Amino acid sequence: MDHLNHGILALIIAVAICCLAHAAKPVTRPWIDENVPTLFIIGDSTVRNRLPLVGWGDPIRDFFDLQRIHIENDAMAGRSSRTFVTEGRWEAVRAKLHKGDFVLMQFGHNDTKAPISMGRYSLAGLGDETEQGVDPKTKKEIQIHTFGWYMRKMIGETLAGGATPIVLSPVPRCKWEDGKIVRGEAGHGPWAAEIAKTMGVAFIDLNGLIADRYDVVGQPRIKALYFPRDNTHTNLAGAKLNAGCVVIGILQLSDCPLRLYLSDDAPAEAETATEIPTTMPTTGPTTN
Helix, strand or coil: CHHHHHHHHHHHHHHHHHHHHHHHCCCCCCCCCCCCCEEEEECCCCCCCCCCCCCCCCHHHHHECCCCCEEEECCCCCCCHHHHHHCCHHHHHHCCCCCCCEEEEECCCCCCCCHHHCCCCCECCCCCCCEEEECCCCCCEEEECEHHHHHHHHHHHHHHCCCEEEEECCCCCCCEECCEECCCCCCHHHHHHHHHHHHCCEEECHHHHHHHHHHHHCHHHHHHHHCCCCCCCCCHHHHHHHHHHHHHHHHCCCCCHHHHHECCCHHHHHHHHCCCCCCCCCCCCCCC
8 A cells, every 4th residue: 555655646746747847848939829920129228118218129119010020129228238148138039039030139338348337348349359257246257258249149049040130239329529429339339230241140220320310400409309317218209219210220121021021101100200300399308
């Protein structure tokens, strides 16, 4: 009898373990239609933020035919190309990639080695240089690579997953010199362009598309219209302008299949979204 009881107990334990293992198995594609491609968006707070400050990664949904493509904004505030990788956020996206998917990636704002970003910076440039550092949270020694190294990793793994990477230069801040917006985001814009070129993938100069529009209008109105709290994060109106510029950039990629999933009205709506009002706001910057 004891032998029988032990056998039953062992069976119960085995079944319980199997059930727990099944419950813990990650669901990689939680949406219903597996045949619909997914556009994954990764980046920092300029891509994903909360009201009253908004990133462009959510408003861009309005330009797509959501019956034919799923959009997942996986950007996270405060992340650099390095911390997006080292925190496991990129691996979570990579694990869900299917053939035919797309990844829009915009990094640079938190990659500069400065006092405010010492816990998240990447080394400047595109090379294979490394630096030993200490993780501010775990206090463990870590190896820090260049911006180019982290971007190449994400681009290469996107391609390996059968998906299409599209690299974007970071949106410009509301910083001005001699009446013109400061471009390039401390070199990360040109580096993003060079990475895309050398790896043979699509590139959108989002920094330039937005800056061209800002320059025509000038600092006082741009600040009043789009940057209510600081010189980095836009309100909803600014996020819609940025999203419209992303769409214009996509439309300029003549051989990129992501164009096919834009709504029929997207070209006209993108032009409208990027038209800057000719008058100053009378009640302060729009935040909702």
